[in-house]
Amino acid sequence: MTILLNSLAFLGTQELIIIGVIILIFFGGAKIPSLMRGLGRGMGEFKKGIDEGKRSFEEMGNDDEPSTKAN
Numbered sequence: 158m159t160i161l162l163n164s165l166a167f168l169g170t171q172e173l174i175i176i177g178v179i180i181l182i183f184f185g186g187a188k189i190p191s192l193m194r195g196l197g198r199g200m201g202e203f204k205k206g207i208d209e210g211k212r213s214f215e216e217m218g219n220d221d222e223p224s225t226k227a228n
Contacts, residue, residue, distance in 0.1 A: 168176075184192060 181189065
C-alpha cells in the first residue's frame with residue numbers, strides 16, 4: 158500500500174494527462190461534471206465534519222475548566 162502511495166506522489170504531467178484521457182474514455186464528457194460536483198460536495202461534507210469534531214472537542218475541554226474565578 159505504501160508503495161502505491163509513494164508512486165502516486167511522483168506523477169508527472171504526462172501521467173496525469175494519460176489518466177485524464179482514460180477517465181474521459183470510461184465516463185464520457187457528459188458524466189465528468191457530475192462526478193466532479195459529487196466529489197466537491199463530498200469534500201465539503203468531510204471538512205464540515207472535521208470542523209464539527211474540532212468544535213465539540215474544544216467544547217469538551219472548556220467544560221472541564223472551573224467557571225469560578227478566585228478573588
